[in-house]
Amino acid sequence: MSIVLGRNQYGKAENHVVRIYRDSARHEIRDITVSSALRGDFTDAHITGDQARVLPTDTQKNTVYAYAKKVGVEQIEPYALALGRHFVDDTAPVEGARIEVDEHAWERISVGGEPHDHSFVRKGQEIRNTVVTIDGKGDNQSAWVVSGLRELVVLKSTGSEFAGFLTDGYTTLQETRDRVMATTLSVRWRYTTTDVDWGKAYAGIRRILVEQFASVHSLALQQTLFEMGKGVLEARDDVAEVQLSAPNIHHFAYDLERFGLENNNEVFHADDRPYGLIQATVQRDDAPAAGRAGETSWSS
Amino acid sequence: MSIVLGRNQYGKAENHVVRIYRDSARHEIRDITVSSALRGDFTDAHITGDQARVLPTDTQKNTVYAYAKKVGVEQIEPYALALGRHFVDDTAPVEGARIEVDEHAWERISVGGEPHDHSFVRKGQEIRNTVVTIDGKGDNQSAWVVSGLRELVVLKSTGSEFAGFLTDGYTTLQETRDRVMATTLSVRWRYTTTDVDWGKAYAGIRRILVEQFASVHSLALQQTLFEMGKGVLEARDDVAEVQLSAPNIHHFAYDLERFGLENNNEVFHADDRPYGLIQATVQRDDAPAAGRAGETSWSS
Amino acid sequence: MSIVLGRNQYGKAENHVVRIYRDSARHEIRDITVSSALRGDFTDAHITGDQARVLPTDTQKNTVYAYAKKVGVEQIEPYALALGRHFVDDTAPVEGARIEVDEHAWERISVGGEPHDHSFVRKGQEIRNTVVTIDGKGDNQSAWVVSGLRELVVLKSTGSEFAGFLTDGYTTLQETRDRVMATTLSVRWRYTTTDVDWGKAYAGIRRILVEQFASVHSLALQQTLFEMGKGVLEARDDVAEVQLSAPNIHHFAYDLERFGLENNNEVFHADDRPYGLIQATVQRDDAPAAGRAGETSWSS
């Protein structure tokens, strides 16, 4: 028996890059947070402390900012692909890379009804995300793109039931035919190609997710999530699987009868913790293997 | 010399109330967090532990939820006024109340281009807020409303300078004629009346704040804040003062020349800490006294 | 009527300074977060944008770090006093300063039972804090020190009651003679002098606070807070007042009888929100005026 180094990676996390496009008076803005991680045979760095094969995380940081100029960040996926490929292709000991990018959206401030040229307000709502995984050198190189969103908070005030469930000696929950359903969505979808109209794909998938949430009469959050994932897969041939993780943010109708007031699902206490947590993957039965992109998952 | 009880208050903080209006198939939603605090002579409770004059915080919680039905929360200011007046008017030992309400905005999900009847997405962006202070009983009662917003993140990619400043032996900053200016606005404004079209007032003031931020060519964040407050006061006779607190979120142009790349204010590192913090009050010179509402301030 | 500039201040917030004392092989560490704010007549900066009287926040940052070397940070109060006085005394337009310092404590790692010379672990628990207010120039200068702590989480599993309280139509709470009482303490105390053995004072006051929390049989959190403040004032002539802010973190006994299990105050659900919030000041009846230090308060 001996003690050995197992899986490892290292990089620079959460580089907060703001990129302004100012080729005309009408500026554009991209606001991203970038995390790089490099993989390869770094045994010496760990065991003897020899750093000869280690490209510093400080260098990775410089590269993250430099690539925001060199290749730009109009869309986060091609930026992440270029960055990941650079690290693997141009650094001899690096055999793989994982690049994660969060994007915060902004919109133009309106002044007198006209969108302003160079003033913006943070849009709030969800964070767009991508994780690009590059594995291998030259002809053996694979690239996966898993994109997604998180912190998209949705609620429906009716059209949600929960009944007919399994019971045991610890069950006290009553069935309900009408409840508030609310969640903060985290969704990732894995593309089968790197040839995608990224911005359009994101907008389309986001639209399907919220439309399905709104439209499906829900018998359980599980069912709603499945229909959301299914809607995405039906619309896009280039998506192999959709992972959804959704806390069930409980809204408890407040007992107002004690005070002589009716509460017909009008006044709720929105509780913080504990919360239900429903996690599901919806996939094609002939989906290609996820490879190391499979590590990017809600199930940790 | 003796040891005495000084200023004190107690209440129930951060009741998370969600109110659904469902009188028709087209539901409305209000999502608020309510904190109550009661004032009066609670000396016995502190010194001997006698609770005979203390209305429990649990009772305050019940009342917060009951009033969401009884008076409703279409606008947060009249709801907070009703709640505060109830505590003071209907509870013998209570001589004053402070009710603070945060509101998170939601918007309808669009399905096929049509706003959905009962499905919503959290709007993100700023939190609307009000602090209502009730002081005194009967004819001696005063009521103040200080409303505001926070977490409104704005940025302009040009139109901001900083030059001609005072220097000393610790000064290393270079002057700049073109920088990114970004901040997360916290603003409170004090009304001089409780007879206001609250929703319209809020929308109008928010619009002025962001329009001024966008339109003013900035020589310093101080100047921008002053113009924002001035714009509000010029537009509304019923506002006595505007308090603004604004972190200067520093965007440092990344040095890319080291890598043979030009960076003409295109690539920035957005830093977290430290940050500048600019706080200013803009007021009428004949503004009525703030009374105990003056305690609701950025300057703590 | 005209629109004028009211109260204002500006500075650099949350400078995270780590100071290592390495005069011998046995290093010492101080880990502080420093926020500066300057006051004076900055009307021009706000109204015309003229920065001639404005010492940049960047300069303040440089000074914060320089003073960590120049005067050191063995204790946070004299460091903050020196920094505040420097800004007011050495900068012509500056008439007042507010310096706030948070300190995170570390302790030595033990190796084989011996405290290590230069390796430390963050202690967790409370953050020590001071706010120094300097007001005026030369002979008219006043200096106040308000020190304190926050995020000190304490709990007693018995020895706490709540009964005999006022009731109204919204009261549903049952009386209890035995409950869990838990809180996260925020305490500030105002010294009447700047001639204090700061470290010893802090340790002594902290000890009194937690001992009183433990020892007082509590009839209400109000009573416990009063006894804590009173204990401090009795022990220290140089403290004029103690401000305490304490959330009542509710621990609800979980109903286990439904499952045939007894729950004699053994199993609790610790709830997040809402929470009671009790705020009290305990003071000497002959305490000197707080001046502008009175703005440093829990009551915002």
Place this chain on the structure above:
Amino acid sequence: MSIVLGRNQYGKAENHVVRIYRDSARHEIRDITVSSALRGDFTDAHITGDQARVLPTDTQKNTVYAYAKKVGVEQIEPYALALGRHFVDDTAPVEGARIEVDEHAWERISVGGEPHDHSFVRKGQEIRNTVVTIDGKGDNQSAWVVSGLRELVVLKSTGSEFAGFLTDGYTTLQETRDRVMATTLSVRWRYTTTDVDWGKAYAGIRRILVEQFASVHSLALQQTLFEMGKGVLEARDDVAEVQLSAPNIHHFAYDLERFGLENNNEVFHADDRPYGLIQATVQRDDAPAAGRAGETSWSS
């Protein structure tokens, strides 16, 4: 091609349980946050909305609190094992469970030098954690225990170098022979058995981790992490692998020479973001397979 349900699980997350042992006047406290997740064939729940095989998350919550009484939580691992086995053994459709428990430590308040019977202060520092994975029914059942800690913040003020690293066109970092090394440790270790003296094991492993951090002269954070993991594996035959995730919290020596002050690694700016992130697994080369416990990982 068809669209199918992939990996899925559901449960109740972050139940905050406080357990008081009060069999004598000297109380004991356990403060835990428990998340359950159940696995099995829940296809119908997702596809048709039929909940007949779904034990509600509300029932799981009740069970979490009931088991805090029924089996107790003296140590988190046997509590989690009992809970996980109950769900799988006693619920027909449940084929696997993942139970995660965080524990916050408390210590007794000292009054007059004596530890108090029923008053406690939160210890701060690290969160102890375990993830128990149960997979399969009856004789085919496997159980894995992966325990760990997070939020353990350590720093050494010397004894750390970084030199001899790989460079490319984006490298600007200077070599250093003396730097501050600081990190917030997240560590998980996988036991090979469920027959462990859990509390003693935790204390011993934690001690090794911090002693190794202190004692190893570091040539890189990678090397320090490897030695930490190796130390654990050498000391404990019942641990198969150690996963470590460690942000490199950068401490930049502040340039004080500009102000005529020497800075011999005495004054640092501790930066928030970006940060290095080093992740490594140290394992036995004959370690048994991790099975579904392998999903509990830093690499997401």
